[in-house]
Amino acid sequence: MTAGEFWLAVALMAGATYATRLPGLLLVRLLPGFLGRALAAIPPAVFAALAVPPLLVASTPAGPTFALRATMLVPAAVAWLVARRTGQAALGLGIGFVVALLMRLAAV
């Protein structure tokens, strides 16, 4: 991506963000139920759609391949468990990262 394309993308993304924030503030009626449920489902869907593929898909010269790698899955499982048990998302992130770091160090 060139610098021009990048800043064009930033402008489009800023516009898209604003376009999602303003209409709600101007709303005078409630949204239909199915649309409300779909919109409410987006946050967990977003985070899962971003989290899962990097953990399960490896890039190879032959293209993307399904791969179960302990160095990816164990830190992810630890991060999820810690965040869920403690209710502290940032703590889960931190401990998961430390576990990943230690596993990579052990493999060096």
Place this chain on the structure above:
Amino acid sequence: MIGTPVAFIRGALAVLPLALANIPFAIAYALAAAAAGLSPLEAMGLSVFVFAGSAQFVSVGLIGAGAGPVALAGAVLLVNLRHLLLGAALAPALRGTALRHRFGLAAFLTDEAFAVSIRPLREGAGVPFLAGAEIGLFIVWQASVALGVLLGASWRFPAWVPFDMVLPLSMLALLVAVARGARDYGIAAIAGGVATVAALAGAGGFATLIGIGGGALAGAVWPEGARVRGPVATGMPE
């Protein structure tokens, strides 16, 4: 922004605990941006102009996967659609607020500012409270991103530092923060599974979008059972 400095400061103070909790994510965003090849100026510019944490993570992930401007804007639009719900929930409390002020408030509306403002607004705290929460979070977030950008630019990290784990771990942690039960985890499993299959099929930067679409579709048809109240079950903080 709209007068009443005391209410503005109260709003800023109310959002402070959440803003402080977001610091690791802001730093993680900056490091993920560096790992995706963004310069410090680009990472900072994206953060300032887009100012939406999860959308920033999404865009960095997609830039790393080679997505173009239109795909990025489409992804950010999808990710931020939930803001429609936040605004819709706030709208009754903003009755009588000038249109120009609503346009200003829309620029900085976030989950966190919504979460701390919705009740005070309903109890008559006034629009400056919401503005204070929005601007307070903006300042702390951008300062933290700047810190992460400086860290990423000034330190040469060894190859074994697992930067490739920053994005998935951040997303998992945020998933735990937003998921409210088995239904949300079911939707997450569908979205994650669909995105993985799409990635394996060679969808590249669009795999995330396809996964989000799958999750949203599942959410639309999946009844919320006893938690449904009224015509819209937002699942958002009240």
